[in-house]
Amino acid sequence: MSLRAYRASLLWFEPGAHYEEDGLLVVGPNAKGVQVVQAIGSWRSLSPSYCRQPIEHLPGRLIAPGFVDMHVHFPQTNVMGSPAAGLLPWLENYTFPEEQRFESQAYSEEAAGFFLDELLRNGVTTALAFATSHTTSVNALFSQAQARHLRLITGLCLMDRHAPQALLNQPGRTTNAAEQSLIESEALITRWHGKDRLGYAITPRFAPTSTDEQLQAAGELAARYPQTWIQSHVSENKDEIAWARELFPQSKSYLATYADFGLMRERAVYAHCIHFDDDDRALMRETGAVAAISPTSNLFLGSGFFDYAGADRVGFGYGLASDVGGGTSFSPFHTMLAAYYVGREGQSKTGLSLSPQHLWWQHTAGAARALGLEGVVGNLLPGCEADFVVINPKATPLLARKTALAGSLDELLFSMIVLGDDRLIERVVIAHPPTVQSDTTPGAPLS
Ligand code: GUN
Ligand code: ZN
Numbered sequence: 001m002s003l004r005a006y007r008a009s010l011l012w013f014e015p016g017a018h019y020e021e022d023g024l025l026v027v028g029p030n031a032k033g034v035q036v037v038q039a040i041g042s043w044r045s046l047s048p049s050y051c052r053q054p055i056e057h058l059p060g061r062l063i064a065p066g067f068v069d070m071h072v073h074f075p076q077t078n079v080m081g082s083p084a085a086g087l088l089p090w091l092e093n094y095t096f097p098e099e100q101r102f103e104s105q106a107y108s109e110e111a112a113g114f115f116l117d118e119l120l121r122n123g124v125t126t127a128l129a130f131a132t133s134h135t136t137s138v139n140a141l142f143s144q145a146q147a148r149h150l151r152l153i154t155g156l157c158l159m160d161r162h163a164p165q166a167l168l169n170q171p172g173r174t175t176n177a178a179e180q181s182l183i184e185s186e187a188l189i190t191r192w193h194g195k196d197r198l199g200y201a202i203t204p205r206f207a208p209t210s211t212d213e214q215l216q217a218a219g220e221l222a223a224r225y226p227q228t229w230i231q232s233h234v235s236e237n238k239d240e241i242a243w244a245r246e247l248f249p250q251s252k253s254y255l256a257t258y259a260d261f262g263l264m265r266e267r268a269v270y271a272h273c274i275h276f277d278d279d280d281r282a283l284m285r286e287t288g289a290v291a292a293i294s295p296t297s298n299l300f301l302g303s304g305f306f307d308y309a310g311a312d313r314v315g316f317g318y319g320l321a322s323d324v325g326g327g328t329s330f331s332p333f334h335t336m337l338a339a340y341y342v343g344r345e346g347q348s349k350t351g352l353s354l355s356p357q358h359l360w361w362q363h364t365a366g367a368a369r370a371l372g373l374e375g376v377v378g379n380l381l382p383g384c385e386a387d388f389v390v391i392n393p394k395a396t397p398l399l400a401r402k403t404a405l406a407g408s409l410d411e412l413l414f415s416m417i418v419l420g421d422d423r424l425i426e427r428v429v430i431a432h433p434p435t436v437q438s439d440t441t442p443g444a445p446l447s
Pocket of ligand 2: 071072073233271323326
């Protein structure tokens with residue numbers, strides 16, 4: 001078996017953060033040829049066993065799990081930084097017009113390639129992403145992710161009302177838009193789900209842009225394919241909530257609408273989850289659905305603050321997400337810092353302050369666990385797929401000055417969370433079959 005070993009500082013989760021100042025990470029193929037972690041620990045304890053392997057020494061560098069973005073929109077790269085009074089005008093004036101362009105295959109492919117390269121440049125190696133309501137956009141994102149050997153989950157955006165006609169799912173020759181969108185979703189599941197490192201997410205955009213018929217059919221599809229994901233939005237903005245309550249008055253709450261249509265289960269990921277009461281939180285816990293917390297988006301659109309104390313008190317799963325283009329950055333460092341601000345806001349009521357280790361966990365092992373991918377990505381325990389980042393904590397003069405002063409792991413991580421961005425990510429290593437050529441450009445995916 002051909003192994004590769006890296007000597008550097010190491011960060012992983014067991015489940016608490018574990019740091020090894022002088023560590024050794026050993027990577028090699030599993031039975032399917034995917035590069036996985038074979039061993040991790042201190043240089044002193046592991047080097048006798050692996051001294052015959054090629055060892056790459058990376059002094060002064062920190063190897064950490066690739067980041068996991070639980071909710072991001074690939075067609076919204078160009079929408080970032082679009083000013084609006086709130087979610088609904090932002091959707092109408094900027095997002096829906098841009099998403100209409102993804103009917104074009106050429107446009108979709110260029111945007112998908114740029115998006116994935118941008119994720120990688122920022123150290124994000126796994127994403128649960130929205131596409132648009134056009135199958136072209138879904139195929140483009142899957143193809144581009146496959147070419148880069150990425151673990152990526154996406155799906156056809158389901159919306160059959162309350163958006164511009166060109167963005168709604170289109171009827172077939174003998175089917176209405178709802179029926180046709182589910183036929184197309186099932187065909188995409190067959191084509192992509194479980195192929196290489198790709199997964200399919202059944203994707204009703206949010207309840208207000210789907211008819212009862214479409215939500216019902218989406219829930220039935222989700223029951224037929226329990227290994228697929230579900231992704232949507234919920235309880236982000238007060239106007240959105242009022243609209244959803246008007247459209248689905250029979251449900252007990254906006255969130256409960258999704259449960260009523262069979263759209264809450266394990267592997268169901270709801271973005272935002274801000275304006276919840278304890279019944280909503282209990283519904284999340286009981287169904288196994290999880291929240292994708294999107295703090296830069298929530299601050300940018302003025303949506304509100306995720307209630308960490310409420311989530312922990314009732315006990316449902318969550319992790320971090322950029323929510324680009326409502327979100328303002330692809331960088332996990334920016335997202336973790338915004339999550340810290342959100343935790344501070346809650347602290348005035350609850351005394352909670354999010355620790356740097358917990359913030360980092362939410363964007364790696366915690367996000368992977370929430371996605372049902374614990375032990376697969378987001379960590380560097382033996383058996384995990386070898387997606388990792390090589391961080392240079394001295395990437396800028398200010399970071400060099402500040403990280404040199406760190407006297408604990410929390411201080412080191414927090415320096416990077418507060419002062420860091422894509423410049424910290426020196427290299428990204430993606431697990432894939434060993435035959436693929438490597439590239440040593442900084443920030444590029446390597447073998
Ligand atoms: N709710 C429905 N669609 C969207 C979207 O594209 N972004 C955000 N932030 N919320 C939504
Ligand atoms: Zn979103």
